[in-house]
Amino acid sequence: MIIGGKNFDTANHTYIMGILNVTPDSFSDGGKFNGMDAAIAHAHRMVEEGVDIIDVGGESTRPGHIQITDEEEIARVTPIIEVLKKEFDVPVSIDTYKSHVAEAALQAGADLVNDIWGLKYDKKMASVIAKYQAACCLMHNREKAEYQDFLKDFMDDMKECVRLAKAAGIDKIILDPGVGFGKTYEMNLEIIDKMEILNELGYPVLLGTSRKSVIGLTLDLPVTQREEGTMVTTVYGVQKGCAFVRVHDVEKNKRAIQMTKAIMRGHEV
Numbered sequence: 001m002i003i004g005g006k007n008f009d010t011a012n013h014t015y016i017m018g019i020l021n022v023t024p025d026s027f028s029d030g031g032k033f034n035g036m037d038a039a040i041a042h043a044h045r046m047v048e049e050g051v052d053i054i055d056v057g058g059e060s061t062r063p064g065h066i067q068i069t070d071e072e073e074i075a076r077v078t079p080i081i082e083v084l085k086k087e088f089d090v091p092v093s094i095d096t097y098k099s100h101v102a103e104a105a106l107q108a109g110a111d112l113v114n115d116i117w118g119l120k121y122d123k124k125m126a127s128v129i130a131k132y133q134a135a136c137c138l139m140h141n142r143e144k145a146e147y148q149d150f151l152k153d154f155m156d157d158m159k160e161c162v163r164l165a166k167a168a169g170i171d172k173i174i175l176d177p178g179v180g181f182g183k184t185y186e187m188n189l190e191i192i193d194k195m196e197i198l199n200e201l202g203y204p205v206l207l208g209t210s211r212k213s214v215i216g217l218t219l220d221l222p223v224t225q226r227e228e229g230t231m232v233t234t235v236y237g238v239q240k241g242c243a244f245v246r247v248h249d250v251e252k253n254k255r256a257i258q259m260t261k262a263i264m265r266g267h268e269v
Contacts, residue, residue: 016053017093018247023076056105081094114137119165120160143182159201
């Protein structure tokens with residue numbers, strides 16, 4: 001898959017999407033990288049640590065978050081994206097579920113749209129992504145964690161996301177099981193354990209668990225102490241064939257991937 005001029009061998013590698021929240025209220029790092037200088041400094045660090053894609057978010061999507069206007073979100077993310085594209089030779093993703101924000105970000109140079117609603121929130125999103133021939137990451141989500149048969153309903157939801165993308169003419173598709181969204185604690189653990197079911201749809205899978213509540217609840221730890229738990233899920237994702245992991249700590253997770261790959265395949269060389 002080509003993203004931002006880079007070739008991603010999604011069948012054989014696990015790549016790192018580094019999180020760059022330019023929001024004052026993100027659950028994990030709210031306000032830390034809210035200004036231009038702080039954001040670009042953090043991007044520099046992620047690039048030095050070997051990040052493969054930088055994911056820029058301008059609105060917190062944590063439970064109970066306050067939705068902001070398209071204009072405010074655009075004002076937060078587009079200047080950052082423009083500088084990232086000038087300073088670094090790394091693909092940039094825009095983390096948004098709003099078509100106007102996505103279009104502004106793509107015009108600013110973004111290469112991928114990371115939509116937490118899998119094209120289902122904004123009916124114009126699919127056509128915007130197709131217009132710019134961008135890649136997209138479609139995440140599983142529901143308003144409420146209500147299912148008749150969790151895994152079957154989950155797969156039906158993901159198939160609908162894929163259908164919307166294909167109908168619009170999008171061909172660069174990544175699927176995200178949506179850990180922490182529209183699921184109970186037990187469902188979050190189950191979908192991490194069973195994420196390989198997504199492989200039957202034939203698209204690369206991205207796992208995003210970094211510092212999330214499923215880790216905090218399991219280990220009874222605050223958000224600042226969830227890196228070890230995150231790395232365990234990263235290792236699990238590699239073993240399950242994930243092509244991407246979306247994380248805050250690039251360096252530690254990159255080392256975890258490298259070690260896991262060595263165990264899995266290194267002895268065969």
